[in-house]
Amino acid sequence: MKTETTIQGLNAALAPARIARKTIGFVATMGNLHQGHLNLVREAKKLCDLVVVSIFVNPIQFGPNEDFDNYPRTLEADSHLLADVGCDVLFAPTIQQMYGDHERKTTVSVHGITDILCGQSRPGHFDGVATVVTKLFNIVQPNTAFFGQKDWQQLAIIRAMTRDLNFSIDIVGVPITRAEDGLALSSRNAYLTAEQRQTAPVIYQALTTAQQQLQQHTDLQQVLAQIDLTLVNAGFVVDYVKAYTPDLLPVTQFDQDIVLFIAAKLGSTRLIDNLLVKFSD
Numbered sequence: 001m002k003t004e005t006t007i008q009g010l011n012a013a014l015a016p017a018r019i020a021r022k023t024i025g026f027v028a029t030m031g032n033l034h035q036g037h038l039n040l041v042r043e044a045k046k047l048c049d050l051v052v053v054s055i056f057v058n059p060i061q062f063g064p065n066e067d068f069d070n071y072p073r074t075l076e077a078d079s080h081l082l083a084d085v086g087c088d089v090l091f092a093p094t095i096q097q098m099y100g101d102h103e104r105k106t107t108v109s110v111h112g113i114t115d116i117l118c119g120q121s122r123p124g125h126f127d128g129v130a131t132v133v134t135k136l137f138n139i140v141q142p143n144t145a146f147f148g149q150k151d152w153q154q155l156a157i158i159r160a161m162t163r164d165l166n167f168s169i170d171i172v173g174v175p176i177t178r179a180e181d182g183l184a185l186s187s188r189n190a191y192l193t194a195e196q197r198q199t200a201p202v203i204y205q206a207l208t209t210a211q212q213q214l215q216q217h218t219d220l221q222q223v224l225a226q227i228d229l230t231l232v233n234a235g236f237v238v239d240y241v242k243a244y245t246p247d248l249l250p251v252t253q254f255d256q257d258i259v260l261f262i263a264a265k266l267g268s269t270r271l272i273d274n275l276l277v278k279f280s281d
């Protein structure tokens with residue numbers, strides 16, 4: 001595996017593949033990799049000739065009181081894990097390499113679906129994500145990019161942006177990787193105390209119970225209220241419990257596919273999860 005820290009170096013590393021018209025798969029990450037990320041790389045390996053993974057803790061997607069400074073930076077361990085799963089090129093740029101010294105005058109904003117769910121409690125977050133992903137798409141120029149369904153809203157935003165800005169990139173959503181007890185894998189799980197880690201799977205249990213209730217035609221608002229109560233009783237501070245269509249539109253019909261979304265805090269750790277409830281075949 002090659003590791004490149006500059007755009008120039010990355011271009012040189014990818015030049016032979018581009019000339020040979022090999023397909024390039026891309027996985028964007030902020031590092032501190034777990035099996036969820038590695039499954040994105042495995043999926044990319046299946047579908048593409050060559051896989052590029054970026055590790056970049058993107059400052060502009062963190063709010064002033066968020067965990068940018070403390071975000072775990074584990075480049076050496078990450079690069080071993082990536083080499084083991086067959087990543088071809090690791091792109092690990094510095095902030096200076098990505099944003100330069102000049103004042104940034106361009107922000108990519110996706111409208112309509114960025115001010116709901118996580119966008120409500122993290123203002124500006126998705127502008128930061130859309131801007132860095134646009135830059136990474138332009139730098140890597142992949143044929144296919146792979147994103148986890150754990151960040152369903154992020155995936156929907158990237159799909160909309162890719163379509164609106166005419167990127168010739170296929171976006172593949174990869175199912176959530178869960179621990180045996182159902183907790184969705186996330187770099188932020190590392191912040192949980194042992195006790196909180198025991199409680200955390202309640203999120204997934206609440207989602208699966210809700211899925212069953214909805215499939216038995218229990219009223220949606222009642223199901224959402226029940227999830228909220230379950231989380232509060234387990235000691236979470238709930239940010240939101242919501243349902244939208246897979247494209248993040250309001251649910252209007254009672255037999256359409258919906259996604260249940262949860263964001264809730266255990267202590268100072270904010271966890272998110274979601275579950276697709278299918279009514280169509």
Ligand code: PAF
Nearest residue numbers: 028029030058129132151
């Ligand atoms: O999902 C993430 O880790 C980040 O939001 C991403 C897509 C790498 C952009 O910084």
